[in-house]
Amino acid sequence: MKRFQEAILADAGSEEIASIPMPDTYRGAYVRRDEVDMFEGLDSADKDPRKSLHVSEVPVPELAPDEAYVAVMASAINFNTVWTSIFEPLPTFGFLDRLGREGIWGARHVRDEHVVGSDASGVVVRVGSAVRNWRPGDRVVIHCNYVDDQDPSAHDDSMLAANQRIWGFETNFGGLADLTVVKANQLMPKAAHLTWEEAAINALCNSTAYRMLVSRNGAPITQGDRVLIWGATGGLGSYAVQHVLNGGGVPVGVVSSAEKVDLLHDLGVDAVIDRKAAGYKFWSDEFTQDESEWRRLGKDIRALVGEDPDIVFEHPGRQTMGASVFVCKRAGTIVTCAATSGYMIEYDNRHLWMKLKTIKGSHFANYREAWDANRLICEGKVLPPLSAVYSLDEVGEAALQVHRNLHEGKIGVLCLAPTEGLGVEDPELRERVGEDRITLFRRHGA
Numbered sequence: 001m002k003r004f005q006e007a008i009l010a011d012a013g014s015e016e017i018a019s020i021p022m023p024d025t026y027r028g029a030y031v032r033r034d035e036v037d038m039f040e041g042l043d044s045a046d047k048d049p050r051k052s053l054h055v056s057e058v059p060v061p062e063l064a065p066d067e068a069y070v071a072v073m074a075s076a077i078n079f080n081t082v083w084t085s086i087f088e089p090l091p092t093f094g095f096l097d098r099l100g101r102e103g104i105w106g107a108r109h110v111r112d113e114h115v116v117g118s119d120a121s122g123v124v125v126r127v128g129s130a131v132r133n134w135r136p137g138d139r140v141v142i143h144c145n146y147v148d149d150q151d152p153s154a155h156d157d158s159m160l161a162a163n164q165r166i167w168g169f170e171t172n173f174g175g176l177a178d179l180t181v182v183k184a185n186q187l188m189p190k191a192a193h194l195t196w197e198e199a200a201i202n203a204l205c206n207s208t209a210y211r212m213l214v215s216r217n218g219a220p221i222t223q224g225d226r227v228l229i230w231g232a233t234g235g236l237g238s239y240a241v242q243h244v245l246n247g248g249g250v251p252v253g254v255v256s257s258a259e260k261v262d263l264l265h266d267l268g269v270d271a272v273i274d275r276k277a278a279g280y281k282f283w284s285d286e287f288t289q290d291e292s293e294w295r296r297l298g299k300d301i302r303a304l305v306g307e308d309p310d311i312v313f314e315h316p317g318r319q320t321m322g323a324s325v326f327v328c329k330r331a332g333t334i335v336t337c338a339a340t341s342g343y344m345i346e347y348d349n350r351h352l353w354m355k356l357k358t359i360k361g362s363h364f365a366n367y368r369e370a371w372d373a374n375r376l377i378c379e380g381k382v383l384p385p386l387s388a389v390y391s392l393d394e395v396g397e398a399a400l401q402v403h404r405n406l407h408e409g410k411i412g413v414l415c416l417a418p419t420e421g422l423g424v425e426d427p428e429l430r431e432r433v434g435e436d437r438i439t440l441f442r443r444h445g446a
């Protein structure tokens, strides 16, 4: 991969990149099939991704006609890499085996190593014979919706496809590597004003938040809407607050430290709740929730923005869902895409039906939504919340930071990019958007 790296850093053209021979192996970060039981008996919090994530050479798979090889300059840690690396809620090798039963191209994914990672920026180095819109040398970012477009169920909204998968989580050959193999319909243009690592972090969380709050497939905001956002400086939340601000809504961000409160204020969010300082105890014990604590949160929200939230942006799950359903406005929507703290959810259904509320499930984004969310990144209308950067060799440590909730925004990972700060092609746009705004999370995280 060194020759690709040198060519990309020297700004080589399409023909030169296409003429570089493909290597037999590449460096990737992976978990191993023979280690899926390594954390048995431990609490989730004690399962350490540094032990389960390995970085070394793995074989380059063959390219299918509708795919591209991308030399990865940078990638990012997503929570799904944490799940894969602690083998929860289940080992991801089952996903690969199921994909393997779909045909010869699917069978390539069945290996004893699962190369993980669901975000990347980089350069296309080869395309399959059926690829029309991309060619070697294109600078791209990759979204993680992996869809079989021969399935009729994929042709209304591809997130409804019966065999929809998340690349690098439910497929092999993910983005935490020097090379990745993706379907051509996962490619999107890289934002020209961003560095490789700033561009790499956005597609997964930005597109997910976009579908939840902007697309008609989620709970689209209207001007003036109050939107309660849990984890408002986290991966999803840091995009969610920007979409609400851009759409003329009023975000109410919930975070867990004074530093995060400051960060949100700097991002333009006035209404912020520090859940740690407030000391909410929604669960009085493992089985019992305390309605008076839900009420206290509701009062705090009203004190800040005058009304109950029209929309609640949910993802912590078991710990917060009861409170989310309670505080949501009459006829409002709780839109949820995850359950970090537990997926067996309990809420008081009387508050849902008597006040005509809706719980709306959402999952990643279709290509159109990911493309439109990426356009906002490319135009500088959504900022990349990059707070820290690790090398690929330190991927376990980077995943541990997210697992332990020690990070803000997103953590970038350098793959073929030798240092931070490379890859900006449009310095004028960067200047117009503002260096200070683009690096806001990085300066807070430093």
Ligand code: NAP
Pocket: 078, 079, 080, 204, 205, 208, 230, 231, 232, 233, 234, 235, 236, 237, 254, 255, 256, 257, 260, 275, 315, 316, 319, 320, 337, 338, 339, 340, 341, 362, 363, 364, 365, 402, 405, 409
């Ligand atoms: P993240 O970067 O770790 O951010 C999550 C934030 O949630 C944290 O910063 C934390 O903020 C808050 N939080 C964590 N536990 C909480 C609790 N018990 N109560 C209240 N707040 C809590 O993760 P992320 O990237 O935003 O992802 C969040 C979840 O969504 C993960 O489970 C991930 O797998 C899932 N996800 C799903 C999709 C999808 O397409 N379905 C896409 C992306 C992510 P504070 O401590 O500051 O409050």
